[in-house]
Amino acid sequence: MKKVPVQFTLNGEDKAEFVESGATLLKALREKIGDTSVKAGCQQGTCGSCAVIVDGELRLSCLTLAERCDGAAIETTGGLAHGEVLHPLQRAFNEGFATQCGFCTPGMIMAAKALLDGNPQPSREDVVEAISGNICRCTGYEPIIQAILAAARANSLSAA
Amino acid sequence: MAMRQGRGVAAVNYPTGMNLGGDPTQALVHSTPTGNFMVSLSSVDLGQGMKQIMAQICAETIGVPTDRVIVDTADTDTGPHCMGTFASRGTHRAGNAVIAAAREARQVMLEVAAEELEVNASDLDTDGAGNIHVRGAPQRSISIFDTALSAHFKRGRSISGRGMFLIPRSYPDAETGAMKPSTCYAHACTVAEVEVDDETGEVNVLTVKNIFEIGRALNPKMVEQQLVGGSWMGISHALYETTEPYYPSREHGGRDFNEYLMPGPGDLAQTEVIVLERPAADGPYGAKGPGEMCANPQIPAIANAIFDAVGVRIDTLPITPERILRALKANGTENAGLVAH
Structure with a gap:
């Protein structure tokens, strides 16, 4: 199959790869770049575990063509922590026991980040809406909703 | 409407668990040269927290902090036998096996410490923070780190234990059909x-x-x-x-x-x-x-x-x-x- 060159930034770092034409961003990130923080779940746009942020917007990487991301800025959970210092969302998920088997967690956190980036003080309904495309099998969602609200509160405290 | x-x-x-033909789980515990403890199991952690709970159980039994315990649930080809992670049996069956293995390892650990301290092993106790002391005389003590070094390099002992837990098979009573599932x-x-x-x-x-x-x-x-x-x-x-x-x-x-x-x-x-x-x-x-x-x-x-x-x-x-x-x-x-x- 025809290979196409793709350049983008991943968590602020320049990346350049040849991908098969028609390959998904999910495949490019996991198999070409090696960022396995992006999870391959249903691979048909239903479970949300592959969610990443592309140019500030939440995208399902399993339904996004890699070649359409040329020149884009891509964010994944792999880039959230600074060394040992966790991102407020990661900390809130950890402290709030909002992750169990962990497979949905990267997608949940990226959905939450996309929300908080645009709406730093969301209501509970905003949070529910933001993660409504993400399936979790273990937690029953409540600890995830609470963790996202806790991260928003922590952000407002550190901003004040 | x-x-x-x-x-x-x-x-x-x-x-909790079942006993159709018997319901066994086995565990092995051994110390590293620096006094950390390794638990080997075939019981799988699929997100339910098996590793954390087994680390807590081993730590509590041996008398060390939980972060001194490493749990390996890697491979059913090479690990001690486990019937599996099902029927809500993991904590109960594997936990009992880990207690048995950790008790045996603790006994060896206390025997080595007793030789170092020149006391009787039955007079020794752990403080839960990584030290062994003479009961009633906490100043007579040795760290588990030093105890493990002594076992490995001086005394030629393996601070280790085997744990077996088996719920035996229950057969139905011929007259009444009663059994203990x-x-x-x-x-x-x-x-x-x-x-x-x-x-x-x-x-x-x-x-x-x-x-x-x-x-x-x-x-x-x-x-x-x-x-x-x-x-x-x-x-x-x-x-x-x-x-x-x-x-x-x-x-x-x-x-x-x-x-x-x-x-x-x-x-x-x-x-x-x-x-x-x-x-x-x-x-x-x-x-x-x-x-x-x-x-x-x-x-x-x-x-x-x-x-x-x-x-x-x-x-x-x-x-x-x-x-x-x-x-x-x-x-x-x-x-x-x-x-x-």
Whole structure:
């Protein structure tokens, strides 16, 4: 199959790869770049575990063509922590026991980040809406909703 | 056409593990040269927290901090035998095996420390922080780090232990058929409140209040996490999930995630979870298995609540709007003009 060159930034770092034409961003990130923080779940746009942020917007990487991301800025959970210092969302998920088997967690956190980036003080309904495309099998969602609200509160405290 | 509310209650008695032909798990524990402890198991951690709980159990038994314990559940080809992670048996069966292995390792550790301190091993105790001391004379002490170094490099001892836990097979009594399917039972009770739309057959679960009796909660936060998530999954089993909606016919079965219904974050019932701790006589530090039970009592409680709301008994899962409407029709209590076709 025809290979196409793709350049983008991943968590602020320049990346350049040849991908098969028609390959998904999910495949490019996991198999070409090696960022396995992006999870391959249903691979048909239903479970949300592959969610990443592309140019500030939440995208399902399993339904996004890699070649359409040329020149884009891509964010994944792999880039959230600074060394040992966790991102407020990661900390809130950890402290709030909002992750169990962990497979949905990267997608949940990226959905939450996309929300908080645009709406730093969301209501509970905003949070529910933001993660409504993400399936979790273990937690029953409540600890995830609470963790996202806790991260928003922590952000407002550190901003004040 | 009306929204009708109902309340239902259900209780379950749930066996921890099983004994069909015997139910064994084995564990091995050994110290590294620096006095960390390695637990080898074949029991898999699939997100339920096996590694954390086994580390706690080993640490408590040997008398070291939990972060001094490493748990390897890597490979059923090479690890000690485990029947598997199912039937809510992991904490109970593997936990008991780890206690047995850790006790044996602790005994060797105390024997080595006794030689170093020139005292009797039976006079020694651990402080839980990584040191061994003479009971009643805490100044006579040696660190577990130094004890392990001595065992490895000076005394040629292996600070290690073998743990076996086996629930023996129970045979039915020839006269009465009575047998002992399990030795340890957890319990739960759920009260569910629902709202049923008797025009569409849709069910909205308003509240689920659960109480779980699980022996001792070895890690209370992880127990809470399991029970809250399980309560949600019980609602999901009651009302949504199936691969065979017209069982035994395979027609209309879901083929992928798009066709497999589960409630999302917008469909949550107000959930309450209360934990009752009554230590099990044969449980590791009193623990029973809360694993699968947590998603059980919601199902009959919701079925009972639906009966309370609209007077129909649905005995096939999941309780879909279609099943409720068909039952209402058979009952002659459906809203005639709106349901008849």
